[in-house]
Amino acid sequence: MRELSLHLLDIAENSISAGATRIVISVREDLVADELWLEVSDNGRGIPPEMVEKVLDPFVTSRTTRKVGLGIPLLKQAAEACNGFLTLESEPGKGTKLTAKFQHSHIDRMPLGNLEDTFISLLLGTPSVNWVFKYQFNDQCFEFDDTEFKEALGDLPLSDFRVIEFISNTITDGIANARNITTKEGVVYANH
Amino acid sequence: MPTIKSIDDLKRLREEAQKVKELRDQTGKTQIIVGMGTVGIAAGARETLKEILTFIEDHHLPDIILRQTGNIGLGGQDPVVQVILPGAETVTYGKVTPAMATRIMEEHVVKGNIVQEFRIEA
Numbered sequence: 109m110r111e112l113s114l115h116l117l118d119i120a121e122n123s124i125s126a127g128a129t130r131i132v133i134s135v136r137e138d139l140v141a142d143e144l145w146l147e148v149s150d151n152g153r154g155i156p157p158e159m160v161e162k163v164l165d166p167f168v169t170s171r172t173t174r175k176v177g178l179g180i181p182l183l184k185q186a187a188e189a190c191n192g193f194l195t196l197e198s199e200p201g202k203g204t205k206l207t208a209k210f211q212h213s214h215i216d217r218m219p220l221g222n223l224e225d226t227f228i229s230l231l232l233g234t235p236s237v238n239w240v241f242k243y244q245f246n247d248q249c250f251e252f253d254d255t256e257f258k259e260a261l262g263d264l265p266l267s268d269f270r271v272i273e274f275i276s277n278t279i280t281d282g283i284a285n286a287r288n289i290t291t292k293e294g295v296v297y298a299n300h
Numbered sequence: 301m302p303t304i305k306s307i308d309d310l311k312r313l314r315e316e317a318q319k320v321k322e323l324r325d326q327t328g329k330t331q332i333i334v335g336m337g338t339v340g341i342a343a344g345a346r347e348t349l350k351e352i353l354t355f356i357e358d359h360h361l362p363d364i365i366l367r368q369t370g371n372i373g374l375g376g377q378d379p380v381v382q383v384i385l386p387g388a389e390t391v392t393y394g395k396v397t398p399a400m401a402t403r404i405m406e407e408h409v410v411k412g413n414i415v416q417e418f419r420i421e422a
Contacts (some may be wrong), residue, residue, distance in 0.1 A: 110341050116345055118338050125370055157361075179338045203393030222346075227350050235335065260310040264317045267366040269357045271313075274304040276357070 109182070111221025112146060112210075119148045119206055120230055124237060126152030126204065133230075134242035135223060144192075144212045144220070149205040155198040164196060183208055190214035190219040224280045226299060227252070231275060235266045243283050250282035302307030328386030329363045330409055335380040345379035351398035352381075355405040363420065364409070377420055383408050392422035 109115055123131045123170050128150035136145040155163060165180035175231060184194035191211040198204040227241045231254060241252045257275075264271060312394055323387030334340075334349045349368060356364055372380045381404065384390050391414050393404055400418055407413045 114341050114346065116342050117336065121336055121338070121370055183311070193398075217330075223348050225346055225347065226351070229336070229346050229368065232347060232366060233334065234354060235367075256307060257310070260307045260314065262314045262318075264314045265363075265365060265366050266315070267353075267356060267363070268313075269360045270304050272353050272357045276353075277303075 110218060111145075112186075112218055113221035113223045113226040115179065115183045115186075115228060116148065116223075118145060118227045119183070120226075121149035122179070123148060123152050123204065124234055126150060126154070128152035128203065128237060130229075130238040130240070131241040132242070133227070134244070135220070136242075136244040136245075137220070137246070139212060141248055142212045144210040144217065146208045146210075147205065149203065151203040154204055155196070156197075156200050156204055158197050160198055164194070180206070186210075186218060190217045206228040224276075224283055227279050228276055231279075232266050233270065241279070243286055245286045245288075247286065249284040250286040252279060252282060317388040320403075329365050331365045331367070331382075331384040332409065333372075333382040333384075334373060335370070335372035335374075336368040336377060337378070339375075340371065340378040340380065343395075344376040347387075347398050348379045348381065348396050348401045351352060355402060359405075359410070360407075361409070372422075373399045374420065374422060380420075382422070385409075385412060390422070392420055393418045394420035 109118070116135070120131055120133060131148065131150045134147045163180055164184055166178060180194070180196070187194045187210055191214060192209040194208040195200045196204065196206050223243065231239050239254045243250045245271070261271065304313060320333070320397070324379065332352060334345055334352070336345050336349070352366060356366070374380055374392070374394065379396050381393045381396045382390050383393070383404065391408065393400070393415070396404065396418065404415050404418065407415050
């Protein structure tokens with residue numbers, strides 16, 4: 109995979125497969141400390157302690173465990189190649205938390221890529237999950253919890269074209285805002 | 301219909317949608333499923349899904365249920381897209397690029413004609 113955003117999508121799929129009803133994804137870019145943090149936590153069925161090691165090992169996982177594939181070992185390798193690490197904390201019946209850290213400026217660090225599309229795909233593709241997305245760029249933060257949004261939606265499907273537009277704009281603008289980038293409407297947000 | 305800018309707009313939209321809901325319930329909905337396992341994602345499933353969303357948004361298509369699923373289990377055919385028209389059988393497409401997704405939306409989802417050349421055995 110060529111983007112960290114695609115890895116996030118893949119990790120989130122594991123959480124969905126684990127029966128999670130609430131999944132929190134947070135991404136933090138800290139240019140001062142030169143760190144990039146990814147975190148995915150869920151309230152799914154969790155992984156037994158003896159399995160956690162196996163999940164991280166590319167030669168032990170793969171096909172026998174349907175729950176996870178090669179995705180996690182690949183991300184772990186990518187993080188370690190960039191002076192970082194990947195940890196997996198899990199408690200059966202409670203949930204799982206995956207954390208990956210990268211040196212932000214490392215030459216081998218793959219780009220974050222299209223985070224907006226990853227968030228939009230997850231929210232619209234798996235509406236049964238309560239999604240929380242957090243994106244922090246230095247001290248600017250964007251947070252989206254779909255609870256209020258889904259309550260307002262009621263019976264209206266998420267795939268209604270007006271809803272898709274609203275979600276896309278909310279997420280794209282939120283991330284752009286945190287990054288202090290000019291949005292579609294031409295508004296420039298100050299960073300401090 | 302003006303663009304939705306807030307949660308309140310969304311609530312108004314819901315009320316409007318409620319009024320026409322009874323009529324639509326009888327015609328059924330089209331389902332579109334995109335396989336998003338590790339291999340699917342690496343093969344470009346997110347871009348394919350995004351293209352489908354953009355098509356629905358641009359063409360104001362009503363009554364579509366879009367969802368993603370894990371590995372559909374058709375090795376080597378990712379990204380996989382399945383289309384189920386109301387009352388029809390599941391049609392599976394393989395190696396669906398964004399451009400192919402647009403054609404599937406135009407031909408199959410909108411006009412009801414299966415795009416045979418993209419179809420695979422499921």
